[in-house]
Amino acid sequence: MRADIIIVGAGIAGASLAYHLSLAGHKVTLLDRQTPGSEASGGYAGLLTTVADGQAAGPYADLSRAALAATLSIIPELEERSGHTVELQSTPLIRVATNDSSLALLHAYSQKPDFMCPRSRWVEPSELHALSPELSPRLLGAIVAPEVYHLMPSRLVAATIAAAQTLGATLETHTEIVRLLRDKTRITGVIANHGEQWSAAHVIIANGVWSHDLIADLGFELALRPVRGQLAVLDSTHRFDLPFIVTLDRGYIVPKLSGKIVVGATHEDAGFEKCVTLNGMLHLSRVAAVMPRLLGLPVAETFVGLRPMSEDGMPLLGKVPGYQGVSLALGYGQHGVLLANICAALTTQDLDGNDPGPLWSPFQAVRALSPMGQEKKLAKLPHVPLSDNHVLGDAS
Numbered sequence: 001m002r003a004d005i006i007i008v009g010a011g012i013a014g015a016s017l018a019y020h021l022s023l024a025g026h027k028v029t030l031l032d033r034q035t036p037g038s039e040a041s042g043g044y045a046g047l048l049t050t051v052a053d054g055q056a057a058g059p060y061a062d063l064s065r066a067a068l069a070a071t072l073s074i075i076p077e078l079e080e081r082s083g084h085t086v087e088l089q090s091t092p093l094i095r096v097a098t099n100d101s102s103l104a105l106l107h108a109y110s111q112k113p114d115f116m117c118p119r120s121r122w123v124e125p126s127e128l129h130a131l132s133p134e135l136s137p138r139l140l141g142a143i144v145a146p147e148v149y150h151l152m153p154s155r156l157v158a159a160t161i162a163a164a165q166t167l168g169a170t171l172e173t174h175t176e177i178v179r180l181l182r183d184k185t186r187i188t189g190v191i192a193n194h195g196e197q198w199s200a201a202h203v204i205i206a207n208g209v210w211s212h213d214l215i216a217d218l219g220f221e222l223a224l225r226p227v228r229g230q231l232a233v234l235d236s237t238h239r240f241d242l243p244f245i246v247t248l249d250r251g252y253i254v255p256k257l258s259g260k261i262v263v264g265a266t267h268e269d270a271g272f273e274k275c276v277t278l279n280g281m282l283h284l285s286r287v288a289a290v291m292p293r294l295l296g297l298p299v300a301e302t303f304v305g306l307r308p309m310s311e312d313g314m315p316l317l318g319k320v321p322g323y324q325g326v327s328l329a330l331g332y333g334q335h336g337v338l339l340a341n342i343c344a345a346l347t348t349q350d351l352d353g354n355d356p357g358p359l360w361s362p363f364q365a366v367r368a369l370s371p372m373g374q375e376k377k378l379a380k381l382p383h384v385p386l387s388d389n390h391v392l393g394d395a396s
């Protein structure tokens with residue numbers, strides 16, 4: 001079978017590529033070994049928060065801000081084309097201080113206007129009860145931000161793929177790609193585990209933490225590791241009214257349109273072991289304890305996913321040195337729901353021979369590639385702090 005462009009992996013990275021490339025007129029085939037969004041992208045929190053914790057300026061903050069604007073503007077288009085809703089919400093947010101060090105950090109933020117969205121404000125402990133009687137009396141203070149956007153990531157994947165399909169993209173599920181086809185240094189297609197072959201002018205490797213084998217085919221090791229994240233989804237219907245998101249140094253509590261409340265998330269170095277653990281649930285219980293009554297709600301569901309994390313925590317995009325016809329869309333780490341759309345738009349510009357500009361150049365995958373058997377290169381960009389909830393930035 002033949003396509004202009006093959007995308008390996010139908011998480012949010014691959015789905016967004018399928019949409020943007022189809023929109024630009026390419027004949028796209030999207031391949032996944034399972035069903036779309038069945039790995040990290042099927043998660044629940046879906047916060048579209050920008051990076052601020054320690055990084056109000058710099059390439060990643062610029063990319064994140066542009067990502068938020070681009071994602072908010074494309075969602076109506078995706079929903080209209082696909083007929084699916086992504087359950088986008090805008091909710092006020094309270095970032096609470098649970099100990100002296102988080103109090104000092106939040107105080108420091110409140111002194112720096114560029115870390116805060118314009119209408120954020122500091123709240124003393126004595127005012128917290130008035131904000132919500134559910135908040136623990138032990139909290140030491142908080143910053144309140146007027147609104148943060150979030151959505152349902154699994155719905156975003158479904159809507160994005162359905163929208164790409166209306167533009168002619170093809171989706172093949174239960175198709176595990178095991179090798180790249182090549183003619184010397186030109187990649188010409190892929191081979192699936194059941195022997196089926198697809199030829200294409202260009203292959204994009206977007207299969208998250210499972211990309212190492214395909215990259216090894218090219219003679220490279222990629223500095224990318226799984227960071228496990230566990231979430232609990234609480235059934236709060238008729239039991240608990242949560243009109244805002246709560247975040248703290250170790251996690252977040254996010255109310256969803258369905259009436260469920262998401263408590264997240266762990267950040268664990270556990271290799272490829274994708275399982276829910278009691279330690280994970282213990283961590284989430286400590287997060288939920290900032291609103292003690294949450295601890296008694298029924299757990300409707302748990303979720304575990306492996307975040308594809310580069311050494312510096314930032315995306316790995318673009319061509320592979322020494323090869324034609326192949327590029328990478330990996331390493332979206334803890335912000336893939338936020339970043340996938342803009343990274344796909346920039347990749348499309350690059351493949352079409354247009355200069356994607358300054359948002360693109362800092363995130364080239366070459367910084368994480370080292371020839372097999374040689375020592376890894378050191379990341380050149382400053383490391384992004386490990387947390388999904390960089391919530392004090394310009395979400396308004």
Ligand SMILES: Cc1cc2nc3c(=O)[nH]c(=O)nc-3n(C[C@H](O)[C@H](O)[C@H](O)COP(=O)(O)OP(=O)(O)OC[C@H]3O[C@@H](n4cnc5c(N)ncnc54)[C@H](O)[C@@H]3O)c2cc1C
Pocket residue numbers: 008009010011012013014031032033034035036037038039040041042043044045046047048049153175176177178206207208209210211228229230231264265266304305306307308329330331332333334335336337338339388
């Ligand atoms: C608990 C948790 C909470 C998170 N919260 C947020 C948040 O609030 N906001 C945010 O922006 N981000 C968040 N993230 C991060 C975000 O989910 C990830 O960055 C994003 O999902 C990565 O998408 P991906 O498409 O690169 O990878 P994945 O979603 O892992 O997709 C990879 C796909 O490739 C397929 N695949 C693998 N190998 C092959 C193969 N050989 N052949 C074919 N297909 C293959 C898999 O089946 C899978 O569908 C969170 C992540 C977790 C785990």
